[in-house]
Amino acid sequence: AQSVTQLGSHVSVSEGALVLLRCNYSSSVPPYLFWYVQYPNQGLQLLLKYTSAATLVKGINGFEAEFKKSETSFHLTKPSAHMSDAAEYFCAVSEGQSGYSTLTFGKGTMLLVSP
């Protein structure tokens, strides 16, 4: 079975600083990888996804992630944090089975942004 590990349950940055949220996966087949954001009491919103095309994936709100097969990583970055980025971020891997897919999520990383 595939799995996802997110390092750090909480990450704190100052406004304007670099954001780096770490995600490592395990998979016996080429993975499809996703980052979702969850604002308080809201559902999950897709930030970006990797589907075996370009290894550097650009998403919404200035976020991007790089797929590194050798490191089994898919870390999320943003050059300059905004206060509005404060939320919980989930990395997920897709498991395709018989023509459909389900998502396996990491435990999430809460991003805190201070003025």
Added chain:
Amino acid sequence: NAGVMQNPRHLVRRRGQEARLRCSPMKGHSHVYWYRQLPEEGLKFMVYLQKENIIDESGMPKERFSAEFPKEGPSILRIQQVVRGDSAAYFCASSQTGGGLTAEAFFGQGTRLTVV
């Protein structure tokens, strides 16, 4: 185009009662997934349904939990005889196709169940 609609947003049940959670997928979507988010945990897959069919219920607890997606109306996740450990956020997602690995699933805002 409305997104995935879940209701109620918040539900409080006493131990032993039944909880019914509803999910209306996005227009044109016939594939529904239910996930559960326990405190301090990521989302865990529960069940995948197409209209009138349960395709994969490998993540569903063996007892007290059931799901359906009738030909007409929303998908229902039903929890009988709730216990405190059922307290969690339950999310529904829908997709246009099963689509293999690249099908994008859109999530609802969730139902937060509290068992007292």
